[in-house]
Amino acid sequence: MEVFYSQAINSCRYTIKCIPDSNARQKISDINIQMVPESKANWAEDAHGNRYIFGCNPEPHSYFKFRLTGKAECGNSSYDCEATENEIMLFRHSHGMTVPGPKIKEYYQNIYDSTEGFDQMKPVDKAILMMNRLYNEFKYEKNCTCVNTSAEEAMELGKGVCQDYAHILISLLILAGCSARYVTGLIIGEGESHAWVEVVNEGKWIGIDPTNNMVVSDSHIRIGCGREACECQINRGIMHGGGDQMQRISVSVIEKKSIQEVM
């Protein structure tokens, strides 16, 4: 991640939340963090267990860079993180950007009415069913939504990016009585960070990627989670002085026979 300032800023404060952690389905190693300008970062963890660093650059600068490299080994099939009782409770209530409006409620009702035995389906099957519908009926298009676009707004627009797909699916899953959460992460290739959904099925979290219409596999490296995108926002900063700024986030995931390397 890089931030370019048109004029030097006097100081800045940052919180960066993009440090993947090991869990049942992925092993993270050789994490290396490089920052320009160099500063002493403090480590912390948020309510969802997402790790982050925070700190301050007290000297004037016109460029900020954060680079994280490391290795991730992702399990092939098992996405079996146990869901705790508190998680199941917390994530079955929509919040902020996933609160359904009339459009989403109508969309949900439509799926419900056209699916025989919907109530008896397992959460993961409900998720796959709704993902299929969404994938076919919602259009992937960049720059028509922004970070603050709610699920309802995106649904009305009928198009958006991975964040919008994820928010809508979470909203639908919660209407269907499931516990669902927003997940940020990386997928193989170069580009930007990615987002998908996790749903509780028989006491375990299962990854569902509505943007790619797939159940999450070993191609996904998980970074963090929350009820909605802003709870796992990659960075937040406050600067004093300066003019315009331009931010660039680039992600590169290279597959190595059995090991993937993240840069």
Add this chain to the structure above:
Amino acid sequence: MENLRLLEHTDTVNSLLARYGVKFGIYKNGNFKEQLFPFDSIPRIIENEEFNYLEKGLKQRVVALNMFLKDIYSEKKIVKDGIVPEDFIFASSGYMIECEGVSPVKDIYSHISGIDLVKGKNGEWYILEDNLRVPSGASYPMIARDLCRKSSPKTFADVALEDNRNYASLLRRTLDNVNVGGHTVILTPGRYNAAYFEHSYLAEQTGAHLVNGSELEVENDNLYFKTADGKKERVGAVYRRISDEYLDPMTFKPESVIGIPHIYDVFKKGNVALLNAPGNGVADDKGIYYFVPKMIKYYLGEDPILQNAPTYLPFYEEDMTYVLENFDKLVLKDVAEAGGYGVVFGSSMIKEEKEKFIALLKREPRRFIAQEVIDFQDLDIIDEGKAVPRKADLRAFVLMADEPLVWKSGLTRFSRNPDSFIVNSSQGGGFKDTWVLSR
């Protein structure tokens, strides 16, 4: 009649209050207006024995509310045991995910609680509302008492009265109890805040520094106060008079300019105490109010000493039926609103309004509570030289230090409009001193 002597001084006391800047700021139609907080010199008098009863009940309530907050942000046993429905926690705007798993110093969440009560015509006290976020108001009876003593010393020589000027020392004890090392500061959003007078007065009375956000700074994982000569000195406790959302732009509202970046991270590490702790809104929501007597039973195994006003939750089907059948004799409150807003009386609505409201109620039952209208005792005030009865409530202050403390006084607010039940100072009411007799 010694009180009469005090009454003669009403104008003197009010002009002194004006000179000291005892004002209340209100926003009306987008404009900030400061208005005097009118003082009425007939005190509310509470007998010693009666106050002892209130004191026991208030302590019990605030202890249970603190236990509730601790439970909600950790194990959530009260939800798992089915006492409080999930919806009232996770769909509440007061529930803050950022507070999950965070332990405030000594597990105290609500250090300073303002509990609003009314006394019914039947002589019974009822709790109307708990204020566990940033309750204000203690400074007004403090300074009023001080000025009354000065203008009419003889009155006070003759009555056996609990001195209420000890609030500052109770507050100091509360602040010191959780200070983790360093200065104690009172953080104010500035002079355009409704309660700025109170911030400065409490700072002066407790000996804490009055600071604004720009005078505090986080370095690594500690909080520092920047002194006038450029030195940085550690802060161990912040009595913050700004709301949760504005406290830290790095964790809460990013556009906040009155907060301190990363202060919440310092708090999470236990390196500073915040009074009150963030996240308390989940416990003083009007919806949660209904459950407080159940909380007392659940956490303490005791029967509640003080009762709520009879309250119905349209969320429950049988309560909804009752509310619809008795609509005209109930008062309905929007749980998300405060300061006397979002309160409507069933009887005051015309037919169309009522139909519209009932449709909304059915659509969003979780958003409202309904209460029986309590016929509360009027208190006399002096209006143009004559004593006239007005509706009044009492805000009692409960402080959680090394033990729960109840201030033997309180803010008595009254409505200046004879037809209004709403006594909130944001709506232009006045105040009285509250005398607790010492024997």
